[in-house]
Amino acid sequence: MLPLDLDALTGCLASSACLVTQTTSGFIIGMLLFLVAVGLTLIFGVLKVVNFSHGAFYMFGAYFAMTTYQFSGSFALAMLCGAAGTAIIGLIFERGFMSRVYGADVLMQLLVCYAFVLIFDDVVRMIWGPEFKSMGMPAAFQVAPLFIAGGVVPPYYLLLIGVALAAAVVLGLGLVRTRIGKVIRAAAHNPGMVSALGINTGLIYGGVFALGGMLAGLAGALAAPVRSLTPGMGFSVLIESFIVTVIGGMGSILGALIGALLIGLIRSFGSLGFPLFTEGLMYLFMVIVLVSRPTGLFGREVA
């Protein structure tokens, strides 16, 4: 009953070419997921809310990048606009709406986010239309793919992995080494104390939300050349990045990175071995992690 194709899976594991190709595509999925999930986990860690509309930020990033690219033809500018535009939306969303339901129960927070998922999807449908769109690969990357150990690796994939890894390093170092990072960690730990010390916590909350939105927007912009764009594209990404944060542990950046890579690899190799059950595999993995370690692989017990 279960659609199994183990021959394809073992066959792939035996050939280095297939191994490289599948691993890179797993890394691509994983890195995009990481950028979305790390924003989610950061917002949760500091604000203690789960931004259920985070997928919409990913979607906005992709659409902003596409439009900028069509008008300017500059890929770098498209990335920048995708990230910056989404950061602004994140800031407005947090200051204008989410900040009103921090004290309320989870139900209210879910409802506000649910409302915005509906609104954002329809806004995108209004502006860009309901049909599938594609940005197209920028000219600079329309070159022959690299061959590593016989496997095909498009150069754009390397850029994508590089940008995502750079974001991970900058974020990780920034939180640990810089003053702002310290303030953010302090606000996550004890917001009352931080505000008593004369630091504007509202500003920090807004900033963290904008940062999370920016990362999701960057992921969307990076994904725009390789994925098709459609209203509602953010939702499956949201679910997957939530699985990532559950596996990695809410609030942990390293956890998000490891979780995202695991999910990426499960997706790319799972699509060979279990073509119809790839998503099921992810859920299965999540359930196993949850049952054995309810706080996730790198999560700490939340007091």
Added chain:
Amino acid sequence: MTELQAEQGTPALDVSRVEAKPRRNRDALIALAVFVVLALLPMVFSSKLLLDFVIRCAAYGLFATSLNLLVGYTGLTSFGHGMFFGLGAYGFGLMMQKTGVPIPVAFVATLAITFGVALVIGAICVRLKEIYFAFVTLAFQMLIHSTILSWVSLTGGDQGLRGGIPRPSFWGIDLSNHLHLYVMSCALLVIGLLLMCQIAQSPFGYTLRMIRDNATRASFIGIDVWRAKLTIFVLAALFASTGGIIMALFVSGAYPEFAYWTMSGEGIFINMLGGVTTFLGPMVGTVLFLVLNDTVTRLTDYHGLVLGIVILFFAIGLRKGLMDFVIEWYAQRRNGRGERD
């Protein structure tokens, strides 16, 4: 508070003890009366639109009220309750299409399947708290949805379960007759609400409220919190599944949207709209939601946009449901009169 006052010599609060049995009889009488009124409705208004509306209210109402057992009474914010609605619709539809058993057998078998699935999913989910619980139930919902989409040979994939559901008559009831279907839906709705009301008022129902208010304390006085949560999760799933069965009978098919996350979102919204502090709040919410949804769909293409703004209005502006307002207003009025007397 009352104990404290009693120790200080002030008279303890007079808590009126309601005997369980008369109350149960009263509820049963009300349910019977409501059912008779609903059943006689077609004689007065024969409009098919109205009957259709009531049937949809029955399906959504059972779904939303059962969700309230989790959200309002136990404090379990399930964001994947729609999966049981979809499971009921698909389970029943497939059973009728593939096996051709009589409708009551398929009904019971569907509930049995739901019971099994809810037991497994619930056993995993109720270990988790708050937002984790919400999202893991959501993840399971998406798992069921993606299974329905990818298992094309059985479920018809994104086309849904087509070809109609055979509805052979049983016990003199012919569900392909619109009027019979209507009366049947009303009966299921009333019985379902009555049962859920009994659950909410039973000692078990009060255990659930205690778990919602203070789970640690509940476990200290010897309540098996995990088991109680799992029990209500499974019970609520059964009622949601019944709602799904009514829906499958109504549209004579099943569609993947029934199991999609928006179904759960709508359920939460309905609860919010009507209010989670009263038993009938979700039912009021259902009627409001269906009227709202039908109006918005007729008026505009961007129905998510309008619906989203209405949700925001309720969630940020009012912060409570309609029934909460009614109850508050009623209490205020009674208090006001009490002071004047």
